[in-house]
Amino acid sequence: MSVLPRVTAAQRRARLVRRHLLASSVRERTAEAVAEALIGLHATDPATVFLATAARMHRPSVAAVERPLYDTAAGAPALERIRCMRRTMFVLPAPLAPAVRSATVRDTRRHRADTMARLRDTLGWDERGYTAAEQATLAALTARGEATAAQLAADIPALREQIVLSPGKPYESRQRASASVLGVLAAEGRIRRARPAGSWTSAQFRWAPARPLPHLPVAEARTTLARHYLAAFGPVTVDDLKWWTGWNLTDTRTALAATGAQAVELDEGTGYLLPEDLDAAPGRPEPGAALLPGLDPTAMGWRHRDWYLDPDHTKALFDRNGNIGPTIWWHGRIIGAWAQHPDGHINHHFLTDPGQEARTAVDDEITRLTTFLAGTRVTPCYRTPLERDLASNGRRTARNG
Template sequence: MTVLPRVTAAQRRARLVRRHLLAPSVRERSAEAVALALVGLHATDPATVFLAAAARMHAPTAAAIDHSLYDVPNGAPALERIRCMRRTMFVVPARLAPAVRSATVRDPQRHRAETLTHLRQALGWDAPRYQAVERAALAAITARGRATAVQLAADVPELSERIVTFPGKPYESRQRAGTSVLGVLAAEGRIRRDRPAGSWTSAQFHRAPARPLPHMPTTQAKTALARHYLSAFGPVTVDDLKWWTGWNLTDTRKALAATGAQAVDLDEGTGYLLPEDLDTTRVEPEPEPAAALLPGLDPTPMGWRHRDWYLDPDHTKALFDRNGNIGPTIWWHGRVVGAWAQHPDGHINHHLLTDPGSEARAAVESEIGRLTAFLDGTRITPCYRTPLERRLATHR
């Protein structure tokens, strides 16, 4: 009987701190380097991108992160905003974008067909009309260089027509036809989100023409994405990789096998590491004990399906909303130890769910000061509110 190499929870936490840049000695200088270390940054909440990057940078500024996201000195920004893993919006390094898109974006033709069916049922649009509206929207974006939804609706009134989504369901809502039309164009890589109309916390983005991404065969792309994920998050279980990517079990196992990953023994069962990382689990030095304040939907706490090795299960209810979205968290030495929130008057409230000791408490206060300096008066409210975050946001 083959005995698998053992990787303890403590070794995993030490590796997490190093690979996820959660100590001063391993921080990076740019948002692009942070995103590359983590494969991508969750971007459903625009503020998460900035806060997740800032927590891991030596000297973060909103202007520097904005530059990586939107400035195009060489014809393309350093970071791309893509709806990808689990149909969730991420910001990923431009160099990884082709693999991420090919590995995770569902068939664009199917998306287009489903959208046309929905608009036909809701508004009576046939294919010629849909195509005419789409051409008009593209022409308007091209003519303006970039445009907000309001500007596009002024140029193409059909984009303002209202449709009901999920009729009869508890989550029924009304949205503009433009949301669907622009969604297809973004999924096909023909347009992209440019700078927001307001501050870096705004969700009202301009749309701009997108540069075509190189095509990568799907199988090759899935292997590449699995390898990047293993490098950043490993050791991981099959369930972790399946959940994070949104793939089915067959594709997950094939991609994992194609990376050459080696099996290891974890508390959760069998996990996998890249061959080049297997021996380093025992010899890599532990990073210095360090605190970190991570935002809601940060890629680190959202990176694994099984979380008990860095998150006490008893704290889950306070830190997550009903849909599994995590709020702002406080970390100490690779473990979640508390939560934080910004009060309307600007100061940062925090609550420790366990007592990590005096050194940790002092480090947390230091990180609160660093975050306050980065915010520089900006007010933030997570788009997904959790029980503890709500309480801290109103606590004096």
Template sequence: MLGPMGETRVIDAAERRARLGVRHRLAGSRRAGSAEEVGGALVALHATDPASVFLAVAARLARGVEPVGAVERALYEDGALVRMHGMRHTVFVFPSSLAAAVQASTTEPAAVRERTVLLRHLAAGSDFDGAWLAETERLVLAELGARGEATGTELGAAVPRLRSEYVYGPGTRQEGVQSVASRVLRVLGMEGRIVRGRPQGSWTSSRFRWALAEAHPVRDPAEARAELLGRWLGVCGPATEADLTWWTGWKVTDVRRALAAVGARSVTVEAGTGFVLPEDLGPVPEPEPWAALLPALDPTAMGWQGRDWYLDQEHRAALFDRSGNIGPTVWWNGRIVGGWAQGPDGGISHRLLADVGAEAERAIAAEAERLAGWVGDVRVTPRFRTPLERELAAGG
């Protein structure tokens, strides 16, 4: 969009943070009434760590809405949300209305690669071939059809082939013996033939039951990429080409084609050129002041590759692990200002890394109290530990 003097529309860091508070349902007046509403607003919730889904939704729910029941209903009863592999070979929770687009644009190509790699590993480290794998999968699907649902352990007991082992990386420093069970279930899940259901244990458990999945409608991959990118850009725009390529895991040519398909418009951001949907060029009013305690791998914290507009460089070492996974964070008005963890007594401890003033400190303390109130005596330990989270969890 060009201004009156032919200048490109500028969206500065302050306006980006305002958009974040409104569209990510973090400002108090913008919080949601259901888990389905949160999922639709954010497009994708990181689900590598099961607890993160519940914590991310809870941070965005209006007061009075019980988080665990809200998420479990949406995932396991209403089917409004679905857990599946998505961008960057990572497990996410998506709105079920987006599942077919995610499958066609992102998961299916990754599933093809995953099956190819599995067959190569089996050929190198065992006597199993494609016919053996196909028969094993047939038996697994038949067992799930008969039982309705089962854990990986239950399937292994019913289908002994799943307990077979192969040598991974023979002749290399990584050589070791592995079971085929997790690899077979992973491939079937990525191909959309089985789906993760309600886990054994509490909402923090990753021991999921598996069930047969409903077939996804066949979608044109290019159209699916345009749909997914358009939905995400409406929530997270402006975003640079680097942000979009990183978030989707697609080739840059696919990102550019999808941008063209949705009619994306270029704008100027601090990092250079960003993109927004054509109807999203107008200003966004700044919401009321807000505070939030977001979990490890929260979709807001992990939404962009370029994070300088909401994260100070000097805080990265404390808040990220060595692989680039972010831990639990404290936010004030669209900026990360600290981190939090459950202390030794199970209470919520937080530490501010910036001077935010008395108003912010009171608001952050209130959010910590709200979080502690619904978590109760459940212990939540992030799968990817970060320096500040470890220190606070140890009572530091």
């Protein structure tokens, strides 16, 4: 019986620092390069895209992130914002978007059918009425170029109709029909989120017509995505790939096998690397500090996290739904958390004593982040216990756990 090559937790952390750009020597010059290194940037919270990119760029600026997100001078933005893995919003390199979409987006016909049924039951819309509202929406977007949901509702009376959500419940609310119609069009890739109506932290996006993404054979697309994931996040377990993509176990194993991945021994059990990575000995992590935002793709990149996160710290860093807040990294491990106080300063807390070298490096990163923010106030859309505490903790900077 052959013995599998072993990859230690320290080796994984060293690889993570370099491939996820968590040291100053490996930072990138463009937002596009950052997205390529990580496959994609979590985009449920708009601020995450900017903060995750800024942490990994030599000279970060808001304009450097907005340009590839919204500039259509070349025909289409260099970065695509789509709903994909685990039905979550990501910002992806445009060349990779077709494969990711084909590999992860479930049957959009079901989404359309469910939406039409809901609008029929709540507003009395039939298929003809829905189609008319949808065509009017696309025509209005074509005429305007870009528009907010409110502007489209002003143009199209049907979109102003109100849907009652959870009627009779304490959390009953109302929603315009525009949210349902735009949601289907976005899921089908026929419209895209353009520049927000407010600042870069705003979730009030304008909408614009989208270039149709080609549909690739699903098996081919899954293999492509699995290969990219292994290159950026490997070594990984089957559970890691299954969780990250949202695939079922059979599809996960099939895609993994198609990559030709090499099995290795990890602390968690059997893991997998691309064959070309097997002999790449990463060595000791170089000194690298990083302040990563909530929902950062590195922090959320694996199902099994003990090799970079002390399990005792999970409760403080995650909310009840498994969303991680802002974190401090050193040598490929999470060592603390940070938050922005209402007066703008960055408050931070070490969950373990990292030593003087790390403290100095983290102070430098706080200065870098403060410069990038330039007075902008950022509050994560998912609040975690430690982030809430730090955000309201006056001007005192917490140091030790």
